[in-house]
Amino acid sequence: MRLRSRLLAVLFCLVSVDARAEGSGLAIADAQALHALEASRFGLAQMLAPASTQPIANDLLFALPGMAPIHAVLDVAFTRYLADHSARSPHESIGVGAGHDVLLFDRAMLTSPDTRFALAGIVNRMDRAYVAPESCGEIRLIYRLVRSNAGTTPSRLPMTLNLVLHAKTADESITCADLARRWLAASTFTETGQALADRLTAADGPLAAVNAAQIDRIETNLQIGHRPKSEAQDFRTDYLQKVFHVDAATKQFREAPMENQIDRDRLLADPSLGRDFRDWLMAPDNFRALDRGTLLIPEKFLATTSLAATPVGFAPSALQPAFGLMADDRGKGVFTERDVVTALERAVAQGGALDNIRSPAGFARRLSDITCGGCHQIRGIGGFHFTGADTSGGQVVQGVVPASPHFVGDQPRRRAIVMSMRDGKAPDFSRGFADRPQARGSAELAGTSVLDGWGATCYRRDKGRTDASFASWTCADGLSCQRVSGSADSRIGMCFVK
Structure with a gap:
């Protein structure tokens, strides 16, 4: 009970700092404004099929040619999850609804006429311009799955769908500096609701030129299984994550390797591949990029699925891919402590002291938090980092905590990068551990639950x-x-x- 009270209090502490995320101008979480934006041209259907004029239910959404492959892949993932659970825990029953040891997400909700994806937030990720500088980074439209039956108020379901766009538009007259200036100006906007939506989409607003041509991929994250707490066991929740890149020729979304999601099982099963990964990562330039948080791991080492568990302390080791790569007492693993110490010494000799990795434990933690699953296991709200505003009801909800401590703590860094882009300076894309914000945000965040305050x-x-x-x-x-x-x-x- 004491632990549960502490964790709940940490979430409540967020209420005092979530305004910093919205006030930065880099995250749009005003519920009424999002409702207005979705009703105009930022609904998921309008973005995916520009001929659409209004939001549509999921039965019609997944009937769109581009979306059919996503449903097929998720259906296979559900089948595999059920099979893996039965093999791992044959004594536990799993299914939809009460009466099971593990409660399964109802996959019928994905294509139900009673569900749709509601716009829950818009997030500037120009700090990711190191991945593709010519795109000026990314803009993410975040949609939350909601359900409504006739005569009832829509309720939110534990699934998000991120529509990831290149920040740069086709308008060559708008530079990265121009985009950065527009987003930073949004931090001074005092309007709310429809008035804020109008300013954001005005000719000089940050959303003015956003269109379907900028779409790069879809990211999905859903709570696939939940084991409630009982006298015999602690609770655990599993989150399934997938990425689908748009095929420029067919306009369909195809399953793709997930950025930096290390395929732990394959690396351990194939010694040759494991050695290749070790040698590649231990090279000084790559080791330094890992330290900075800007490493991009080649696809041949990556997985197409992340299954992240929360709380982390109760997760089987198989759900923590990067930690499992360190050699155990029997020598099974990809990296030994000596490998890490030697690589650290070489990287320091070549370029000076590192910012984050200064020990084998730091290496293991960093290797985990650059993965999709590892990052979402750390300081998230459940398995999410941006749950967004609740715009699903007739009276949209204001003041609900829209983001995790990790998201809030990263805002000073993201803002500093966008300011550098505005000013024509070379941005510092480095980041700290997912657990702790970088020193560059320490003055703004000191004493809060995201840095060194209660719950940090x-x-x-x-x-x-x-x-x-x-x-x-x-x-x-x-x-x-x-x-x-x-x-x-x-x-x-x-x-x-x-």
């Missing part, structure tokens, strides 16, 4: 010994770093009252 992630010193990768993970005055029951790593704790 911290490092527990063990008999005076300090791991150099986490030495700065401290707590504000009056708080101490305490272990969280069930944590996968006893050294990582949370800041609570002494």
Whole structure:
């Protein structure tokens, strides 16, 4: 009960800092404004099929030629999840609705006439311009699955669909600097609702030229299974993540390898492939890129599925792909501590001290948090980082926490990058660990639950010994770093009252 109270309090703490995410101008979470934008031209159907004039239900959405492959892939993923669960936990029943040990997401909801994807947020990710500089980074339209039956208020379901766009439009007269200037100007907008939607889409607004031609991919994240807490077991929730790139020729979305989602099982099963990955990653330039958080792992080492569990402390090791790559006591693994220490020494000798990785433990943690699944396991709200505004009802909801601590803590870094782009300067794309914001945001975030305040992630010193990768993970005055029951790593704790 004490742990549960602490975790709930951490979520409530977010209410005091979520305004920082919206106020940065890089995340649109005003519920009425989003409702107006969706009703105009930013509904999922309007973006995918520009001839559409209004939002549509999912039975019609997945009937669109481009969307059919997504439904087929997700259906196969459900079948595989059921088979894997039966093999792993034959004593547990799994199914839709009450009465099962594990509650399964009702896949019928994906194509039901009673569900649709409602626009829940728009997020500027120009900080990802290091992936493809010519695209100026990304803009993400985030849709939340909602359900409504006749005569009832729509309810949100645990699934998001991100429509990821290239930030750069076809209008060559609009540069990256112009786009950055428009987004930063949005932080000064005081309007709400329809008035805010009008300013955002005005000729000089950040959404003025956004159109379907900018679509790069769709990312899906859904709570596929949930095991409620009981006297015999702790609760656990599994989140299935997939990525689908648009085929320029057919306009269909095709399943694709997920950025930096390491295929742990394949690397362990194929020693030759594992050695190739080790040698590639241990090269000084790649090791330094890993430290900075800008590493892009070649597709031959990647998986097309992420199955992330929360809380992390209760997840089977198979659900934590990067951690499983460190060699165990029997020597099974891709990397040894000596491999990491040697690579660290070479990277430092070549380019100076690193910012984050200063030990094998720091390497393992960084290797996990650059993966899709690892990142969503860390400081998320469940398995999500941006749950968005609730625009599903007739009276849309304001003031609901729209983002996770990780999302909020990353806003100062993202804003600094967009400011550099506006000013024509070379951006610093580096980032800290998913658990702790970078020092460049410390002044703005000091004392909050995302840095060193109550509920912040911290490092527990063990008999005076300090791991150099986490030495700065401290707590504000009056708080101490305490272990969280069930944590996968006893050294990582949370800041609570002494």
